[in-house]
Amino acid sequence: MHWLYLGIAVVFEITVAIVAGKAQGFTRPLWTIATLVSGGIATYFLSLALLTFQVGVGYALWTSIAGVGIVILGALLFGQRLGWRKLLGIAVVIAGVVGLQLSGAA
Structure with missing residues (x-):
């Protein structure tokens, strides 16, 4: 269930x-309200995930997965460029997330 919350x-x-x-x-x-409400919901579900995840690992997973998602959506929705350096960075972040998961820290 902690992965669903995350x-x-x-x-x-x-x-x-x-x-x-x-x-x-x-x-x-209206966009300000959407920002604040979304942030509150994100923080609430992160707090539920952190009941199982170690705090450092859970927070690192949350920020890194969200960061990759934002970069990818920026490219898909807003025409932001995904050069080889960004792709390499995404690969490094994914490798780090996999490494955290393989460490058995959750």
Whole structure:
């Protein structure tokens, strides 16, 4: 169940990144509310996942998986360029996530 909680937390963390850009420095009220609500939901589900995961491992998984998701969605939705350096960075992050999982820390 902790992986489901972490997955939900990641989805809402990615949502935070996307809608925070639309909030334009919190000058657009609806996007600001969406940012804050998404952040609250992400944090809530992260806290549930951390009941099982070690804090350092859970937080590292949450931020790294969300970061990769944001970069990929930036390329798919906003036409941001995915050069070889970004792809290499994504590969390194994925390797790190796999390494954390293989360490048996969850």
